[in-house]
Amino acid sequence: MALLEVKDLEISYTVGTGSLKAVDGVSFSLNRGESLGIVGESGCGKTTIAKGLMQLLPKNGSISGGSIILDGRELVGLGKEAVRRMRLKDIAMISQSAMNALNPVYTIGDQLIEGIQAHTSMSRQEAYRRAVEVFEMVGLEEKRLKSYPHQMSGGMKQRAVIAMALTLSPPLIIADEPTTALDVVVQDRILHRILKIQKEINSSMIFITHDISVVSEICDYIMVMYGGKVMEMSKTDSFFRKPYHPYSLGLQNAFPIITEEMDELISIPGTPPNLLTPPAGCRFAERCPFAELLCEQKTPEYAEPEPGHLMMCHFPERVEEFRDRSSHTASWDLVRERLIKRMEVSQS
Amino acid sequence: MKKNSAGMHLTDSKRKPFVIGYIFRRLLIMVIMILLVSTMIFLLFRTMPGDPTASMVDPSIPQEARQALLERYGLHESLWTQYKIFMGDLLRFDFGTSYFYNRPVSRVIGDRLPATLILMLTAMLFAYIIGVFGGAWMAWKRGTRLESAGVAFSLVFRSAPTFWVGLMVIMLFAVRLGWFPAQGMRSTGYEGTTFGEIFLSLDFLRHLVLPALTAGLYFLATPTLIMRNSMLEVMSEDYIEMAHAKGLPERRVLYRHAARNALLPVVTAGALFVGAAIGGQVLIEVVFSWPGLGREIVQAVTRSDYPLAQGSFIILSTVVMVMNLIADVLYAFLDPRITY
Numbered sequence: 134m135a136l137l138e139v140k141d142l143e144i145s146y147t148v149g150t151g152s153l154k155a156v157d158g159v160s161f162s163l164n165r166g167e168s169l170g171i172v173g174e175s176g177c178g179k180t181t182i183a184k185g186l187m188q189l190l191p192k193n194g195s196i197s198g199g200s201i202i203l204d205g206r207e208l209v210g211l212g213k214e215a216v217r218r219m220r221l222k223d224i225a226m227i228s229q230s231a232m233n234a235l236n237p238v239y240t241i242g243d244q245l246i247e248g249i250q251a252h253t254s255m256s257r258q259e260a261y262r263r264a265v266e267v268f269e270m271v272g273l274e275e276k277r278l279k280s281y282p283h284q285m286s287g288g289m290k291q292r293a294v295i296a297m298a299l300t301l302s303p304p305l306i307i308a309d310e311p312t313t314a315l316d317v318v319v320q321d322r323i324l325h326r327i328l329k330i331q332k333e334i335n336s337s338m339i340f341i342t343h344d345i346s347v348v349s350e351i352c353d354y355i356m357v358m359y360g361g362k363v364m365e366m367s368k369t370d371s372f373f374r375k376p377y378h379p380y381s382l383g384l385q386n387a388f389p390i391i392t393e394e395m396d397e398l399i400s401i402p403g404t405p406p407n408l409l410t411p412p413a414g415c416r417f418a419e420r421c422p423f424a425e426l427l428c429e430q431k432t433p434e435y436a437e438p439e440p441g442h443l444m445m446c447h448f449p450e451r452v453e454e455f456r457d458r459s460s461h462t463a464s465w466d467l468v469r470e471r472l473i474k475r476m477e478v479s480q481s
Numbered sequence: 482m483k484k485n486s487a488g489m490h491l492t493d494s495k496r497k498p499f500v501i502g503y504i505f506r507r508l509l510i511m512v513i514m515i516l517l518v519s520t521m522i523f524l525l526f527r528t529m530p531g532d533p534t535a536s537m538v539d540p541s542i543p544q545e546a547r548q549a550l551l552e553r554y555g556l557h558e559s560l561w562t563q564y565k566i567f568m569g570d571l572l573r574f575d576f577g578t579s580y581f582y583n584r585p586v587s588r589v590i591g592d593r594l595p596a597t598l599i600l601m602l603t604a605m606l607f608a609y610i611i612g613v614f615g616g617a618w619m620a621w622k623r624g625t626r627l628e629s630a631g632v633a634f635s636l637v638f639r640s641a642p643t644f645w646v647g648l649m650v651i652m653l654f655a656v657r658l659g660w661f662p663a664q665g666m667r668s669t670g671y672e673g674t675t676f677g678e679i680f681l682s683l684d685f686l687r688h689l690v691l692p693a694l695t696a697g698l699y700f701l702a703t704p705t706l707i708m709r710n711s712m713l714e715v716m717s718e719d720y721i722e723m724a725h726a727k728g729l730p731e732r733r734v735l736y737r738h739a740a741r742n743a744l745l746p747v748v749t750a751g752a753l754f755v756g757a758a759i760g761g762q763v764l765i766e767v768v769f770s771w772p773g774l775g776r777e778i779v780q781a782v783t784r785s786d787y788p789l790a791q792g793s794f795i796i797l798s799t800v801v802m803v804m805n806l807i808a809d810v811l812y813a814f815l816d817p818r819i820t821y
Contacts, residue, residue, distance in 0.1 A: 189725055213731075220728035228726065233719040236738055238817060248727040281817045297727070 135162035136204060136304055136337050143198035144178070144185045153408040154197070155181040157361040163354075165304065168331060168338040170348030170369070172384070173358035176405055179341045180229065181361075183309045186339070187226050188216045204304065222252045225298035227308040227327075231291040235282040241293050242278030249300050267296040270330055288319040295327060302334045309341045324351060345384055349373050357381050360406050360416035367442035377444040377452050379421045382459040399462050402469040415447070419472070422464040423448070423455055500813055504806070511802050516568070518798045519791075523567055526787050527560060554580070567791075576792035581784050586792040590774065594796060596666055597773035601762055603689060604696030605751075609704050611697075613747060616708025617740045620716060632706070639702035643761055647695045647768035654691055661690045664770040692769040699761055700754070707750050711743040718742075745816055752808030756801050 144156040156178040163169050171179045184190050186201060188208070201208040203223060211219065220226075228234040236244060242264055249260040265275050271292040282290055291311065298306055308327060312320040328351045331338050340352055348355050348369060355372045357365040357380065365378040376382055383401040403420040406412050412419065418428040427447055436449040448455075458464045551557045555566060570577060576586035612635075619631045638646060655663035666688050715721065716739050724734045763775035770776075774793055781790040813819050 187726055189722060217728045217730060220726055222728065226726045228719060228723055230719045234723040236720040236724070236742070238741055238815070240817075247729065251727060251729050251733075283818050294723075297723075 136165045137163040138202040141199040144181050145197040146194045151409050155361050159363055163337045166335045168352045169354040170340045170352035171356045172345050172348055174405055177358040178361040183307045183341055221248055222301045224305045225303040227295055227298045227311045229309045231294040234294050237282050240279055240281055267299045271296045305337050307339045362416055365444040371442050377438055378446055379423055379455055380417045399465055403472050422468050507806050519795050522791050522794045577788035579786055579789040581786045586788045590792055590796055593774040593777050600692055603693040607697035608700035612701055612704025613708050616705045617712050619709045620712030635702040635705045638698040643699050644764045644768050650691050650695050662688050666772055692765050692771055696765050703754050704747050707747050711746045715739050715743045748808055748812055752805045755804040
């Protein structure tokens with residue numbers, strides 16, 4: 134049985150008078166020891182999924198549908214105390230901004246020990262020993278437990294935050310863009326350390342990033358999100374060998390592949406849809422170079438062009454044609470012109 | 482910063498030596514400051530209109546007698562000579578003799594200062610304890626009616642004139658309800674000689690309630706509103722979300738993580754506030770006939786009682802400086818990022 138089973142998850146935010154579905158019908162499952170990478174542009178719902186799993190949504194956000202089953206236990210609708218106990222012990226989060234994730238007035242050691250003691254009956258000495266252990270795992274010296282956050286470098290703080298997530302060897306770790314604040318060299322080192330530890334303690338991991346190349350390196354599965362919906366989901370190698378969805382094709386264009394020669398990077402014109410007034414059809418239709426009338430009117434169903442490879446598009450069979458056309462700048466220029474024309478019409 | 486990055490411990494034990502060195506340096510600076518302040522106060526009183534002899538004796542006395550008086554107090558000397566004598570005495574903690582009471586100024590101040598300090602510290606303690614917890618709680622209840630009520634409450638007592646609030650408090654609690662005495666520091670007939678007898682008796686505490694309440698209500702807005710704002714700011718910090726993500730109980734996140742950080746600006750504001758608090762104290766002492774230094778100063782100035790007024794001002798400046806020092810030291814213990 135899968136460790137984590139997310140079914141038709143819906144998360145809404147109330148904004149002013151309306152409400153928007155930041156996450157709309159997301160389903161996936163994850164086995165013990167496997168890792169899933171969630172990619173997409175800012176505002177596509179990646180972080181909202183993470184917060185939803187941790188039940189750390191802001192006051193105006195709530196899980197409005199679906200279920201999250203971890204180790205056979207339903208997490209949606211759990212009471213406050215049960216949620217509190219679940220955090221860190223069952224699902225630990227490596228936060229987006231490690232720079233500010235540590236409280237400046239307490240030592241790192243105190244903050245680790247505090248977390249351990251909130252969930253176990255360990256004495257301070259035992260908790261301290263555990264903190265030393267996880268510090269070793271992330272490659273920090275024991276004496277750093279006595280440091281305050283301001284006395285450590287960004288990389289060290291990030292490792293301390295990772296250590297925090299590991300203290301109770303949780304079955305599931307959510308890493309929400311854990312390396313965005315770091316320089317590339319440190320980033321790489323930390324990514325590999327996370328990966329190594331994840332294998333060591335055999336926990337599952339959800340890795341949230343906007344950097345698709347990171348996912349190709351470290352995740353078993355990939356999930357591409359757009360406008361709160363999953364556009365494509367498959368095993369990582371299958372995805373990078375053969376992406377199906379036009380949006381995925383566009384994303385791949387936007388990142389350089391060192392082994393292939395490319396004249397220039399092609400970006401996807403336009404911006405993600407406003408989810409307060411979501412489009413009637415496919416969420417990506419407006420920016421899709423291959424969109425037809427049908428796309429604007431009807432939300433596509435999931436198709437499974439290969440076993441275990443899901444995608445949400447009306448035309449899975451035309452993928453060869455899409456792949457070919459999407460590598461040309463001209464296809465995307467057409468989208469840009471279409472968007473500009475539309476804007477002019479709506480203004481006049 | 483650089484000094485103790487190597488020697489940081491889970492406890493603060495290693496930081497204390499630095500703080501002691503810092504306190505020592507600050508005390509030295511304070512002495513210089515007091516000498517400067519004393520000079521300013523000395524000059525201030527000599528430039529004031531009016532003649533001290535006028536308040537001591539009948540204005541119609543003969544010129545010779547008047548001259549004799551001036552000579553007796555050394556007021557016929559040049560300003561420079563007077564200044565030298567004044568500063569020389571000051572270094573020996575001799576503030577001179579009060580013209581009005583004919584007693585050493587240090588004795589008069591010694592009698593009055595404890596009453597003022599006790600009243601002020603009680604009021605500040607009251608305001609800070611309620612303000613810090615109330616402010617934190619108001620931030621937690623952001624957007625509710627309770628929060629608006631809290632803000633309004635603290636602002637009303639900050640804006641209302643203290644003497645008026647004092648009178649209202651007297652009317653309600655002393656006259657109507659009769660719960661507490663309206664005036665003075667002790668009941669008539671109560672005689673205490675030692676410090677303990679005077680200030681640790683139930684009678685004194687009963688007299689303390691109303692003036693301390695009035696002063697406390699006036700002080701309340703500063704810590705409450707600063708705490709509330711600073712809490713709101715801190716609560717959107719990432720480390721607060723992290724504390725939640727660690728599975729800490731809500732109360733612990735609120736008080737141990739959020740409030741602890743939000744407290745820092747409140748302490749800073751508190752140090753600056755002491756000066757203003759002493760100013761407000763004068764009115765309260767007058768309204769409640771509290772035999773404190775604030776009331777004494779006003780009287781000393783109107784009586785042209787140079788030595789007493791000078792001495793009181795110097796002592797009050799010292800109190801403000803000491804309070805600031807305490808706040809700074811407290812800050813070092815609250816915020817590990819600050820080292821001296």
